[in-house]
Amino acid sequence: MADFTRAQPADAHRLARAEADSTPHAWSSTLYAGSLESEHDTVWLMQEDNVLLGAAVLMQVLDEAHVQNFFIHASHQGQGLGGQLLRYIQQQARQHGASCLFLEVRASNRIAVQLYQRAGFIQYSTRKAYYRHADGSREDAILMKATL
Structure with missing residues (x-):
């Protein structure tokens, strides 16, 4: 069973490597x-x-929280872990006084969009050409919000 802990400064390189694999x-x-x-x-x-x-990186200011970054390592995707991690950070945000949780996701990342929808997020807007690809092309961001 997975456990959840706060990362420490020494974890920065480990996090970057794991996400780069994913x-x-x-x-x-x-x-x-x-x-x-x-x-x-x-x-x-x-x-x-x-x-x-x-x-997951969770930013919270007063009663609003924002998912700054979120990933499941490539070797562990498709096992329901994304839902577990998302539920955990929703719970943490709620316990620390947040009433809503925001995020943005690449429009092409349909798996993540479906994960967020299953967790109660709704799309409330789009940021046109928000994300940049290596070839210089741009991609929209879908803005989502969940009430906690």
């Missing part, structure tokens, strides 16, 4: 380090027997 759009260790130093961000690790299964 998506071409991974955060760098510098971005993780910034979140780990932020007073508003919490980086959650999902692990089993010290194996990193996934992680």
Whole structure:
């Protein structure tokens, strides 16, 4: 069974490597380090027997929380772990006073969109050409919100 712990600054490189194994759009260790130093961000690790299964970066200010980043390691996808991690961070946000949780997701990432919809998120807007691809082309972001 997976356990959830707060990441520490020493985890930045580990997080970046694990996410890079899972998506071409991974955060760098510098971005993780910034979140780990932020007073508003919490980086959650999902692990089993010290194996990193996934992680989420949750930013909270007052009664609003925002999923800054979210991934399940490629070798563990398709096992329902994304839903477990998402439920956990929703619970954490609620326990810390958030009434709603926001995120944005690449329009092409249909699996993630379906995961978020199953967790109660609804699309409320789109950011045109928000994400940049390596070839310079752009992709829309779907903005989603869940009431906690």
